[in-house]
Amino acid sequence: MLRGDTVGLRARYEEDIPVLRAELYDDVVYSTQAGSGPWRPVSPGSTDSRLTVDHEDDESVRFSVVELARGTLVGSATLWGIDTHNRLAHIGLGLLPAARGKGYGTDVVAVLCHYGFVVRGLHRLQIETLSDNAAMLRAAERNGFVREGVLRSSAWVMGGFLDEVLLGLLAAEWRPAAGTHARSDGRTDA
Numbered sequence: 001m002l003r004g005d006t007v008g009l010r011a012r013y014e015e016d017i018p019v020l021r022a023e024l025y026d027d028v029v030y031s032t033q034a035g036s037g038p039w040r041p042v043s044p045g046s047t048d049s050r051l052t053v054d055h056e057d058d059e060s061v062r063f064s065v066v067e068l069a070r071g072t073l074v075g076s077a078t079l080w081g082i083d084t085h086n087r088l089a090h091i092g093l094g095l096l097p098a099a100r101g102k103g104y105g106t107d108v109v110a111v112l113c114h115y116g117f118v119v120r121g122l123h124r125l126q127i128e129t130l131s132d133n134a135a136m137l138r139a140a141e142r143n144g145f146v147r148e149g150v151l152r153s154s155a156w157v158m159g160g161f162l163d164e165v166l167l168g169l170l171a172a173e174w175r176p177a178a179g180t181h182a183r184s185d186g187r188t189d190a
Contacts, residue, residue: 002063002115004107009063009077009115016064016073023096024076029158034094058082061115065093065108074099077108079116079125087123089116093136105139110176113143117171124170130155131163145169 001010021042028039059082065075075095082089093108109127116122127145129136141147145167153161 001066002111002119003068004111006068006102007074007104007107007111008066008068009108009111010066012062012064012076019073019096020064020076024094027097034092065095065099065104067099067104074104075108077112079112079120082120082122087121089120089122089125091116091125091127100135105135106142109139109143109145113169113174114176117174122171124168126166126168128164128166130157131165137165137167140167140169143169144173144175146173 001008024034025042060078060080061082063077064073065077066072067074073096075093077094078092079089080092091109091112093105093112095104095108113125116125125145126148127136127140128151129140131150146169147165148168149166151164151166154164155162
């Protein structure tokens with residue numbers, strides 16, 4: 001498990017699947033805002049990669065997000081679009097409704113940065129999010145991401161076009177939040 005201050009990123013377990021399906025992927029509004037395509041229902045037993053425990057995709061790594069204090073599932077995190085030649089990847093996350101507004105997103109982004117830069121040796125991480133996703137914009141900027149551009153009216157969401165914001169962070173610019181260095185062995189360095 002990769003540990004941050006308040007959350008950990010671990011492998012996806014079978015018991016995570018029904019919770020993630022019900023609270024994230026079956027939520028039409030959330031899924032439409034989080035994805036890059038139209039919402040589609042995910043049937044039980046589906047091979048949809050968002051709901052698999054083990055996947056063989058070399059271009060993405062999916063984690064379940066757990067609150068460290070209680071060990072409870074609070075969301076999903078992904079490093080996707082991994083390009084080993086150019087040493088870059090994209091960050092994505094989704095928090096269960098009860099876990100939103102508690103600062104977990106900032107911690108998830110920090111741990112994903114550690115995973116991308118330290119564990120995977122990537123050079124660049126980027127985030128694309130809707131311009132009205134204030135929580136993700138805050139989480140990204142608190143971790144040092146820089147707004148690099150706006151893709152005007154590029155996302156069709158629930159009947160209208162929205163802008164997307166592109167944020168990037170280079171390994172040389174990254175500084176672990178508050179001098180803390182997330183580690184995979186459960187300890188932290190200050």
